[in-house]
Amino acid sequence: MRACLLATVLLLTACAGTPQRPEGALSRVAVLGASVASRPTSRGLVGDVFGVGGEEPREVVAREAAAALRSRGYVVLGVETVLGPAPTVEQASALARQYQAEATVVLVLTRLEVSSLQPLGRAEVELESLMVGPDGRVLSSGERRAATTENLYRARTDWRSHVRQAVVRAIRELP
Template identity: 35%
Template sequence: MRPARLLPLLLVSLVLSACAARQVRPEGAIRKVVVVSGSRVDVLPTGSFRQDIIGESNPRTVLARQAESELLSRGFEVVATRQSQAPVPLTDEVASFIQQNKAEAAVVVILDWLDVSGAAVLNRVDVVLRLGMVDPNGQVLWTDTFRSQPIVSAYQSATDWNSFLRRAVIDAMPAVP
């Protein structure tokens, strides 16, 4: 009898979540962007064969994918992503990438620092991300530094080191104007 009562509630919650539209950007706000990632950390500790094969031990890959996902959910149109080989992408490189893709701006995500010493014991790491927005002329429109200590489940901590970095990006992205 109890499952029969839960079924309508489950259906209503599924319908409501399916109907929930992603956010829409305000009138006059920047909408069409590219994502450029950089990292002062060369390689993330890997926890699985899958991470090595897919390339998820490269922090630039994790940053670009997660930033794109978060920006899309906030109503941005992400037209391209790029992983800069430089620790900090040059403004000329970013401006050129914006112009090539006919975007309005670039969202730049840089991993400045990562300390994974607390991951195994505390399920927590220390992450410092730098976020910025650059226009097609190379002018920096906005920049900020985010320090976070993302906490993930014990299972994720043991099997997926990248989940810490993804969580840090999720926490920082709402600040992008």
């Protein structure tokens, strides 16, 4: 009986789909990822074989931000990255207008320190977040500094899992 009840609850939870945003809350967004931190070099044989570190940090930030926003019930209309310095408010508002979004979520990786990655499974990640409306109004902004720790072996050679962890935390703080 308990197994049947548990299976029913799990099935209903799985079928519930994406969480709904509160009425009146922003739901349609574009994502703009950037990084002023350079890509860490691959470390050793594992990094070379598995291609760890082959992506640019801005790509990881943008992809993980879009996934985290979707999991919170946002509709992500477009995902873009920016080379060079952090994007301006004007660039973010133009992107919102281009995608006909209610806002653009901008995440900028400002620091990625991975010297403790292999021995301790720890990285220091700093992110700046910004939510900008199509009219140029800043709806939310924040800066997050975090020392992330991953205990899995691959996380000791792959900086992306640490960036993912920091991005998810930053997205949770958005309205």
